[in-house]
Amino acid sequence: MTRTTGSSGVELPPDTRGPHSHRLGVIAVIATFGGLLFGYDTGVINGALEPLKADLGLTSFTEGFVVSILIFGAAIGALVGGRLSDKYGRRHNILVLALVFMVGTLGCVLAPSWEILAVFRFVLGLAVGGASATVPVYLSEIAPVERRGSLVTRNEVMIVSGQFAAFVVNAIIFNIWGQHDIVWRFMLLVAVLPAIVLFVGMLRMPESPRWLLSQGREDEALAVLKQVRSPERAEAEMAEVRALADEEKLSQTGGAADLSVRWIRRLIFIGVGLGVFQQFTGINSVMYYGTQLLGDAGFSSSAAILANILNGLFSVLGITVGLFLMNRVDRRTMLLGGFALTTTFHILVGLSALLLPDGTAKAYFILVFVVLFVFSMQGTIGPLVWLMLAEIFPLKIRSFAIGVCVFALWIANAVVALAFPPVVNALGIAPTFFIFAALGILALIFVKTQVPETRGQSLEKLEERFRKEYA
Structure with a gap:
């Protein structure tokens, strides 16, 4: 093993x-x-x-x-x-x-x-x-x-x-x-x-064993680990986390001082970028306004409501596939593949809306490409961003840093949710999805140049690596 x-x-x-x-x-x-x-x-x-x-x-x-x-x-x-x-x-x-x-x-x-x-x-x-x-x-x-x-x-x-x-x-x-x-x-x-x-x-x-150890409650932390690990593994992980906790007590990072540390600022920049680009795929414009989008594409009101259920179904199917792949494919590879797929389907939605004559064929082409976009997004970028936000930050600031990143994610979500209806009304479906495609290209550049690989490494080992790489 x-x-x-x-x-x-x-x-x-x-x-x-x-x-x-x-x-x-x-x-x-x-x-x-x-x-x-x-x-x-x-x-x-x-x-x-x-x-x-x-x-x-x-x-x-x-x-x-x-x-x-x-x-x-x-x-x-x-x-x-x-x-x-x-x-x-x-x-x-x-x-x-x-x-x-x-x-x-x-x-x-x-x-x-x-x-x-x-x-x-x-x-x-x-x-x-x-x-x-x-x-x-x-x-x-x-x-x-x-x-x-x-x-x-x-x-x-x-x-x-x-x-x-x-x-x-x-x-x-x-x-x-x-x-x-x-x-x-x-x-x-x-x-x-x-x-x-x-x-x-x-x-x-139980409480998080790593949080308990950060509070000096070692006996409770070990007791929790023994609930969810074999005894041998629990003792070994305690030694790992304890060693890092001792190092952190000597460090100057913590609280408001965190953002003055270069490598922590770099990680938060990466986390914020991941959260914002996840939302700028436009996934929630489909989840909030899918029925309206399909109606604009040419479906009747009743048909659009029924067709919109496919977005929910393929969202679940996509995340199921993502769960299967998560520990089999590197994070960066899945992110790059995910943004490449979503950007491609944005372009195909835009081209369908722009080039096809109004009618049933146009409506169904847009439906198929939107559903494939949702499937691709939820099978890669959606779960990976949440996972990587939970992986890249050191214990002492993990929740604070994730809070900052998820705050940015939700603000990006709000911007998309508020802007999507008036943008579609003013520009139409095609230009709106071309905007999403352009943002997808920026996301690909960001992941390729900024995002580290985190698969298969302990949280403590990742912290040690980030301290060295971004010091």
């Missing part, structure tokens, strides 16, 4: 199977309910918008405000959530986020006006952003290096599954109670169930 090399140069014992493997799997399932809530709460508003507009009397401006306010809340939640995670612990943060998800959901369901709805959509955004910054860190710090990619990527699987579930649940509820103006409240209420599962489940989950 292959042995893994630690940061000290000593080989770690192999990650053998046993009861600890089952425990690790349970922890991953429970924690990734945060990702499921992330996906459901960002996807559910799409299907709920029409009855919501009728019930609360939304204008086009207030409709856009109610939709986008969650994204801005998520940006703030990512930034603040990272700091709270550093201070109080990953598990503690996830428990608090589960409560915020519940409060935000119930507030939206009971909202008597669009103003109150917007307030609680913002609260939900805080929880979504906090989960996006905390859950990947928790998973990366509790997983063995050999399984880190697949475990962290499960969160992305749950995110896209949550979006797909929102589309399906909305369709079912609308078909049953669509005649009632308040049907949108039922759609939103469903999100309370996974929030309860997340809270109750995390009560029985």
Whole structure:
């Protein structure tokens, strides 16, 4: 069995199977309910918008405000959530986020006006952003290096599954109670169930062993590692993390001083670039406005709604393929391949819209290329960016740095979400997707020249390498 090399140069014992493997799997399932809530709460508003507009009397401006306010809340939640995670612990943060998800959901369901709805959509955004910054860190710090990619990527699987579930649940509820103006409240209420599962489940989950060790709680850290590793492997990993923790106590990095250190600034620049370029693929323009896009392409309203479900389905299929490839292909190779594919499909969508005559053929060509774009994006760039953000930062600033990067990611998300409808209206489908293609070319240059390889290396060994390379 292959042995893994630690940061000290000593080989770690192999990650053998046993009861600890089952425990690790349970922890991953429970924690990734945060990702499921992330996906459901960002996807559910799409299907709920029409009855919501009728019930609360939304204008086009207030409709856009109610939709986008969650994204801005998520940006703030990512930034603040990272700091709270550093201070109080990953598990503690996830428990608090589960409560915020519940409060935000119930507030939206009971909202008597669009103003109150917007307030609680913002609260939900805080929880979504906090989960996006905390859950990947928790998973990366509790997983063995050999399984880190697949475990962290499960969160992305749950995110896209949550979006797909929102589309399906909305369709079912609308078909049953669509005649009632308040049907949108039922759609939103469903999100309370996974929030309860997340809270109750995390009560029985352990804290991150690396965070415990950073707080000087070595006995607790070792006890947690022994829950999710063989005894021999747990002792060896403790020695690895302890050695790095001792080094960090002597270093001057930490808190506000972090950004004065050149190699840390370089890593944060890389992380911000990955997050921004992930969003500039335009993936969320499709996930938020897919029905509108397909309607503009030539589908009837009813056909566009049905066709848009394919975006959710192929999002799930793409992430499934990505999970299979994650630990078999180098990160940089997958990123470069992913951006090459998405850029190609952007160009094909643009050419279809520009050159084909209006009609059924044009609509179906655009649908096929959009679906292939979603599949390519979710099979490569989507999960890889979240995984690499969880891998490239040193322990002491990991949550803070991820918070900064995810804040930038959410702001880029908001920019795309707000700009896509007016840009399509002003320029048309073809120029809009050519803009995405140009951004994709910039992304390819960025990955090729800036992004390091992180596959198959312990978090501690990566830190040692980055200190040397970017000093």
